[in-house]
Amino acid sequence: MVIPCDKCPLRRCQYFLPFTEEELTFMLKFKTGELTVDAGSTVLMEGSNSPQVFTVLSGMGTRYKTLEDGRRQVISFLFPGDFIGLQAGIMGEMKHSVETATAMVLCVFNRSDLWNMFKAHPARAYDLTWIAAVEEHLLGESLTALGQRSGAKRIAWALLRLHYRLRVVGLEKDGVVPLAFRQQDLADALGLSLVHTNKTLMALRKSGLARWVDGYLDIKDRARLAAYAGSAPEPLDRRPLM
Amino acid sequence: MVIPCDKCPLRRCQYFLPFTEEELTFMLKFKTGELTVDAGSTVLMEGSNSPQVFTVLSGMGTRYKTLEDGRRQVISFLFPGDFIGLQAGIMGEMKHSVETATAMVLCVFNRSDLWNMFKAHPARAYDLTWIAAVEEHLLGESLTALGQRSGAKRIAWALLRLHYRLRVVGLEKDGVVPLAFRQQDLADALGLSLVHTNKTLMALRKSGLARWVDGYLDIKDRARLAAYAGSAPEPLDRRPLM
């Protein structure tokens, strides 16, 4: 039932750097199982101290923080290949929650094995740090979008980035990618109200720049949408897979 | 002239986790020198591929991204103890620039030694990943502030966080900390216009909640400012020092 790392479909994506033989051998032991969850489940809770860390194998989700008054900030969207639980794994406590938007399958690793990895497999430890650095970079980009772009440009920029991310894991077909979030999720990610997000998406749809309906996002002309957004999101560099 | 790590004044701060003897020995070799720069200098440039990474020993600065149209997003403020250059060190290219607001002294490490560190000193490698995880956490918090808080609350929140950060490195005296940035820097960090930032700071000053003048920030009653901000920034957990 469980997919062994040597048969992992994600390894076929150019987006991820290849494993060496030695790394592959290690990962086969490191992966202790799979977790399958329904859409709308909470995988990790802010403040929790999970004994496990994960890599998304399939499905989509959100990482978010909740404020006292119930408002919510979506920190990032999660896609196949994303590693989750680093904070709990290293610092001992999650600083945000993780929730699924679709059914999701996750590769499970034991937090307690992380330290062994650092001792015995420095190349994998290095890759984990690399993944953390990529995450930091992406958050900086998001911060820049929220701080410097108008609502309409923010939305155009975000749709492009989501489209890129889904493309690199092979989920694009003719400019169409599956995108299983609610408008509220995007609004919460971009710091906009649901109403304004809705109206802007509607405008993008009418102008033919981007069409996100029924769980599918269709961008016919990425360059045109990028021009509308002011500039395209930075291209995604290849990165390690855990 | 150069301060050896065993005499590093930062190690006296409770905020930083202590070194083991072995780590200390390693750091003494790992640190290859010091870099002293004037206020207003650029230490690292977006897109650059620096052969070195650094830890701030003294002084303050900003990490920021520049957009095509010249607008600027300050990603974070830099204080003693902050590690910079992880992205260049690991991914090979800086994704933001680093500029000083005051004169600054930096501990210099060779990027090429990083990999040796992962191989020979897993505890230090683990700490570096920890530092990256902390950075990720702080960026998530900033993102939440930009996305969910009104201008006035954002500013109050940011002043509190800056105050916290300076306190933990021992720079507070009677509620007063040195804060050597321009109002424009804060505006660029929070995604607000200079004018609005100025007016809000003025209001905070008049109401006695926070007084930031002439390079010093004075917060008499942190609890009251936190109430005004909606909620206090998350407390800063102890973290490793590199």
Place this chain on the structure above:
DNA sequence: CGTAGGCTTGAATATGGTCAATGGTTGTGG
């Protein structure tokens, strides 16, 4: 003493938020 950089202030404007209500779809219990 003149200039540059940063801070301060007022007035006009617009971007985006809040409130309120409707319609479509899905799932569930009677």
Place this chain on the structure above:
DNA sequence: CCACAACCATTGACCATATTCAAGCCTACG
């Protein structure tokens, strides 16, 4: 099989927060 609830998308009207434009002021510095 229908009634009802829950959830999400959509739309209009009104309003507030924050931007932009424009000026004046102060201090440090050559």
